[in-house]
Amino acid sequence: MPVVRPVLLVLGISQIALALWMVADPASFFTHVGGFGARNDHYLRDVATFEMALGVVALIAVRRESWQLPVLTFAALQFTLHALNHVRDAGKAVASTSGAFDAVSLGAGAVLFAILAWTLARRPGAA
Numbered sequence: 695m696p697v698v699r700p701v702l703l704v705l706g707i708s709q710i711a712l713a714l715w716m717v718a719d720p721a722s723f724f725t726h727v728g729g730f731g732a733r734n735d736h737y738l739r740d741v742a743t744f745e746m747a748l749g750v751v752a753l754i755a756v757r758r759e760s761w762q763l764p765v766l767t768f769a770a771l772q773f774t775l776h777a778l779n780h781v782r783d784a785g786k787a788v789a790s791t792s793g794a795f796d797a798v799s800l801g802a803g804a805v806l807f808a809i810l811a812w813t814l815a816r817r818p819g820a821a
Contacts, residue, residue: 702752709749730783739743766811773804
């Protein structure tokens with residue numbers, strides 16, 4: 695499926711970029727993206743470790759076809775849960791991004807990854 699590799703590449707690069715931003719400048723990340731509740735640099739760096747791990751495995755999956763289905767399935771689940779968390783707290787966003795926009799964009803990512811994973815899983819010989 696020709697679209698899978700570019701999607702995984704964008705996912706990998708974007709997740710690694712977010713992780714690096716969270717680690718390098720947690721105050722800026724909190725101001726522009728993560729402004730929910732009180733700022734806690736330790737927890738921002740904790741979240742960065744998950745973002746980095748997803749980004750790295752997504753980049754590996756660009757080249758390793760056998761990784762594509764598991765990585766897309768994991769990304770769909772992670773984005774779904776992340777979107778639900780943003781739906782719950784959408785009215786509490788104090789960053790420059792909107793909590794509602796974050797929930798919708800995460801939900802759109804979840805749908806994209808789920809569709810790609812489902813399509814890969816239905817290929818002949820997929821297991």
